Amino acid sequence: MTDLMRAWKLRNAVVASLELVIDEVDERLRGASHVELIEFVDSFSPARASGPEWVLTFDRLVEQLWGSLAAADVAELEREYRQRGPIWAAVANSFLPERGNTLREARWRPHGARRAAVVLR
Amino acid sequence: MTIESPAAPDRAIDQLRELVVAADYPGATGHFLGLLKQGYQPERLMGAAINVTAPFVQAPSHIMLKADGSARGVNYDHTILAWRGSARLAHALPKQTSMLPLAQAMWYTPQGLDVWSQIHCEFPGHYARDQEKCGDREEHRVAKGNRFDQPAWRGPKVHFQDQRPILGGAVDERLHQMIEAVMEGDRVQSYGLFLGLAAEPEARERLKEAVLFAGIIDIQETVIQRGGYQNIGHKALRARALVDLADQLGWENAHDVFYTVVPDLGCTPRFYELWSMTTVMMPQEFKSGWSGLKQLNTSLLTEREIDELIDTVVWSAPGDVTALITRLLRGGRSLLSIADGIIIAYMRYVIDVLEHPAAFFTPGHSFDYCNVVNHWLRTYDNPHQAKALYFEALFVNDLIRANQLFPRDPAAEIEPPRRYKAHAESLSPDEILIALNAACTTQEPALAMALVDEYLVRTGERVNLIATLAQVGATIQNDPHIARLCMSSIEEYRCNSTSRKDDILRGWTKYLARAIRRSQDTGCFQLYKREFGIETSAP
Numbered sequence: 001m002t003d004l005m006r007a008w009k010l011r012n013a014v015v016a017s018l019e020l021v022i023d024e025v026d027e028r029l030r031g032a033s034h035v036e037l038i039e040f041v042d043s044f045s046p047a048r049a050s051g052p053e054w055v056l057t058f059d060r061l062v063e064q065l066w067g068s069l070a071a072a073d074v075a076e077l078e079r080e081y082r083q084r085g086p087i088w089a090a091v092a093n094s095f096l097p098e099r100g101n102t103l104r105e106a107r108w109r110p111h112g113a114r115r116a117a118v119v120l121r
Numbered sequence: 122m123t124i125e126s127p128a129a130p131d132r133a134i135d136q137l138r139e140l141v142v143a144a145d146y147p148g149a150t151g152h153f154l155g156l157l158k159q160g161y162q163p164e165r166l167m168g169a170a171i172n173v174t175a176p177f178v179q180a181p182s183h184i185m186l187k188a189d190g191s192a193r194g195v196n197y198d199h200t201i202l203a204w205r206g207s208a209r210l211a212h213a214l215p216k217q218t219s220m221l222p223l224a225q226a227m228w229y230t231p232q233g234l235d236v237w238s239q240i241h242c243e244f245p246g247h248y249a250r251d252q253e254k255c256g257d258r259e260e261h262r263v264a265k266g267n268r269f270d271q272p273a274w275r276g277p278k279v280h281f282q283d284q285r286p287i288l289g290g291a292v293d294e295r296l297h298q299m300i301e302a303v304m305e306g307d308r309v310q311s312y313g314l315f316l317g318l319a320a321e322p323e324a325r326e327r328l329k330e331a332v333l334f335a336g337i338i339d340i341q342e343t344v345i346q347r348g349g350y351q352n353i354g355h356k357a358l359r360a361r362a363l364v365d366l367a368d369q370l371g372w373e374n375a376h377d378v379f380y381t382v383v384p385d386l387g388c389t390p391r392f393y394e395l396w397s398m399t400t401v402m403m404p405q406e407f408k409s410g411w412s413g414l415k416q417l418n419t420s421l422l423t424e425r426e427i428d429e430l431i432d433t434v435v436w437s438a439p440g441d442v443t444a445l446i447t448r449l450l451r452g453g454r455s456l457l458s459i460a461d462g463i464i465i466a467y468m469r470y471v472i473d474v475l476e477h478p479a480a481f482f483t484p485g486h487s488f489d490y491c492n493v494v495n496h497w498l499r500t501y502d503n504p505h506q507a508k509a510l511y512f513e514a515l516f517v518n519d520l521i522r523a524n525q526l527f528p529r530d531p532a533a534e535i536e537p538p539r540r541y542k543a544h545a546e547s548l549s550p551d552e553i554l555i556a557l558n559a560a561c562t563t564q565e566p567a568l569a570m571a572l573v574d575e576y577l578v579r580t581g582e583r584v585n586l587i588a589t590l591a592q593v594g595a596t597i598q599n600d601p602h603i604a605r606l607c608m609s610s611i612e613e614y615r616c617n618s619t620s621r622k623d624d625i626l627r628g629w630t631k632y633l634a635r636a637i638r639r640s641q642d643t644g645c646f647q648l649y650k651r652e653f654g655i656e657t658s659a660p
Contacts, residue, residue: 044528046346052525053438059529090530099531 022064022118029068037073038080041091057121062094066103074100133159137166138173144245144273146231150645153227154220154652163211163223167204168370168377170230174200175377177234177277182389184349185240194349195237196248197359199601200230201381205362206604208369213591213611217655221595221646222604228645229601235277244277245269247599251639281384284309286316292324296331303335308387315383316376325372329364330501335386336360337494338505340512342394343439343519344483345526353483354490354516356386358605361493395515398443399508406447412504414450421458422449427465427619434466434518435474442518446510456507460495461617463513467491468621468628470521472570477533481636484520485606491517492609499616535635541571548572550580554589561593561633569634570627577623586626587611593633599640606632 001009032040042048044058065074078095081088093099109116133156140149149170156166178198185195207222214221231246238244242255249255249269256267268274287295287310295314302311318328336357344351363382367375403411410417422430426449433445449459467488475481491513498506548556553576560569576586594607610629614622650656 046526049526052345052522055528056525089532090528093530093532094528096531102531 018118018120019115025064026068029065034073034076037069037077041077041081044091058091058094060119060121062099063103063119065095066100071097071100133161134166134169137169141170141173141231142177142234142273142276144231144234144271144277146228146271147644147648149231150224150228150648151652154224154649157220157223158652163208163220164370164374167208167223167226167366168374170227171201171204171366171381172377174230174234175380176279176283178236178381179279179281179384180237180388181280183352184390185237192349194351195240196252197352197355198233198236198381198385200226200233201362201366201378202358202605203229203233203601205365206601206608209365209608210591210595210604210611213587213607214595215588215592217653218592218595218649220653221649224649225595225598225604225645226601228598231271232599233601235280237280238278239269242269244275245271245273247639251599281308283380284313284316284384286320287313288317288320292318292321292327296324296327300331300335303339303387304391304393306387306389306391308384311387312379312383315379319367319372319375319379322372326501329367330497330503332360332363332383332386333357333493333497333501334503334505337490337497337509337512338393338396339386339391340395340490340516341392342398342515343523345519345523350390352390352392353486353520354493355486356391357490357493358486359385361496395512396508399511402443402447403508406451411507414507415456415498415502418450418453418455420453420455421618422454422462424620426454427462427621430459430462430514431466431469434463434514435470435521437518439515439518439522442514443511446514450507450510456510457495457498458618459510460491460498460513461619461622463510463517464488464491464495464613464617465619465621465624466514467517468624470517471628471631472624474521475524475631475635476535477530478564478635478637480524480527481632482602483523484517485602485632485636487513487517487520488613489602489605489609492613495613495616536567538567538570538574541568542575544568545571545575548575550576550582553579554585557586557630558589558593561590561630562596564634564638566631566635569630573627573630577626583614583626587614590626590629590633596643596646597633597638597640598642598645600638603633 029037041061044055044061046055049055065077074095075097078092081092081095107116137149137152137156140152153166153170157163178200180195180198183195183197184192186192203226207226210222211219229247233246233248235244235246236248239246239249240253242249242253242258242261245268250267255261255269256263261268295318299311299314299318302314315328315332318324336359339352339356340354341347341351344353359382363378366378370378407414430445430449433441446459467484470484471481475484494509494513497503498509545553553572557569557572557576560572573586591607591611594603597603606629610625614625617625
């Protein structure tokens with residue numbers, strides 16, 4: 001096997017693993033209670049986050065939440081963070097229906113692709 | 122102890138002093154402009170303003186202990202930054218508005234006195250009025266207006282007395298003692314030594330280098346979750362202001378600039394974590410050759426290395442940044458080439474990532490800090506200069522990471538500039554500049570970015586573009602950061618060795634068109650236009 005072939009094989013193996021991870025997160029999000037979701041989203045706040053690397057993935061979480069949860073569940077999240085005041089506005093705004101629409105419209109599935117494209121980070 | 126300035130008595134200048142100390146910023150600016158029209162030299166008026174404010178811009182500390190035992194930060198004096206920025210910005214502007222930055226500095230100065238008392242709601246100014254919102258507090262409410270706007274009901278306090286020069290001894294020895302005193306926080310000693318050295322013309326070039334060095338090495342490792350325990354580069358910014366203003370006013374006339382800047386270099390808190398880290402690390406990495414890297418390393422960054430520097434500074438952890446700077450130095454890349462690459466990394470962050478208007482302010486300090494470091498690298502020699510590349514890159518990276526700690530707000534999203542591409546393409550270069558001025562003034566970032574992109578692609582002309590951006594900056598009031606941004610952008614653009622120096626103009630444009638403004642009011646500009654009877658395209 002050439003170096004190029006080995007690199008491409010490695011790439012495909014990672015893709016398969018990544019798809020499994022995304023499915024796993026999707027399952028967990030669907031199965032989470034409202035309280036569990038709130039606790040999870042809270043972990044992206046400056047005071048609780050393990051660091052910028054964790055918070056930087058918040059946009060990716062929002063994308064996945066809009067893909068995994070029912071609109072009513074996302075609306076509950078929006079209510080929770082809106083009532084916490086302006087300091088949480090960025091989080092609350094991520095759960096507005098307009099944001100969900102924007103993300104849905106931005107989803108891109110290249111011709112012939114097995115799944116829609118995923119932004120990693 | 123008060124040390125008198127030797128200026129000749131002049132009633133008009135005395136009036137200016139009275140208006141400044143009374144925090145009457147519109148009155149002081151009107152009077153200032155009137156004197157300019159009468160033919161007073163800008164340097165004389167600037168010197169008079171700095172003379173009257175010098176005793177009132179010190180702070181006992183930049184950390185204040187609150188009643189509950191917790192600590193908060195105390196803002197650094199910005200009046201001297203306003204004077205330095207405005208004096209230099211004047212050169213980039215057309216003749217009719219060339220005095221506007223000075224007017225802006227005058228407008229700001231009476232609002233920036235005795236910051237310590239302002240924080241206690243005991244003196245008016247923009248910190249008391251806008252930051253602490255003293256006027257909103259029950260005990261300070263008045264029937265009409267805000268008593269923390271102006272005028273003052275008492276004089277500003279003196280928190281550090283002027284000192285006598287310490288004379289005698291070898292220059293080398295005194296420079297060393299001065300740096301040591303700054304690092305130990307002995308303000309009386311460091312300031313006295315500085316004054317003694319400043320009186321000796323043959324010592325001045327080395328003194329300038331040393332005071333920049335003292336400011337540059339005092340930089341925090343991180344601002345993340347540190348509250349007031351940081352200086353976001355202000356020690357270096359002040360040192361640069363001293364060097365520029367002393368040269369402009371003449372060292373014999375610059376005592377009040379020294380009084381404004383030097384004692385504060387030793388003020389609490391002081392941060393030497395990065396200095397310590399590089400002092401340990403560099404001999405490990407480069408053996409005894411670390412101090413000769415400036416002379417030894419001569420090659421430029423490759424395009425791929427610039428890409429890597431951008432990606433690492435903007436998106437990676439501090440350890441990765443340190444490792445990359447070390448690798449580039451080991452690869453023979455010149456100090457200035459790496460420094461120029463760091464500037465481009467900062468600019469790509471502004472251009473590609475920043476969205477929220479409030480998120481520009483703190484990272485902007487790291488750009489101005491880099492400008493001070495780069496000036497020091499370009500102008501002087503010091504065996505420790507390679508260490509400053511780590512300070513620059515880690516400081517920029519840290520402020521980016523500090524922003525990254527807050528989830529992105531989709532409500533602050535900026536529309537893609539490409540939506541305005543066709544419109545920009547339909548304009549002539551002159552029309553683009555007029556539209557760019559308007560888009561920056563009204564803060565339409567996507568339009569402004571499309572316009573500047575089109576201009577940069579269409580023409581190699583840059584002088585008028587720089588004048589346009591400088592003109593926008595000059596109309597923004599109550600904020601010395603803007604004059605500083607303009608000046609740093611112009612200097613870095615002129616000196617940057619990379620193929621991507623136009624990114625500095627893009628980043629400058631986006632900052633003007635998007636960053637939150639302390640004031641939307643243009644009272645100072647209106648006053649300037651009335652006084653000088655001019656009309657411009659800006660509001």
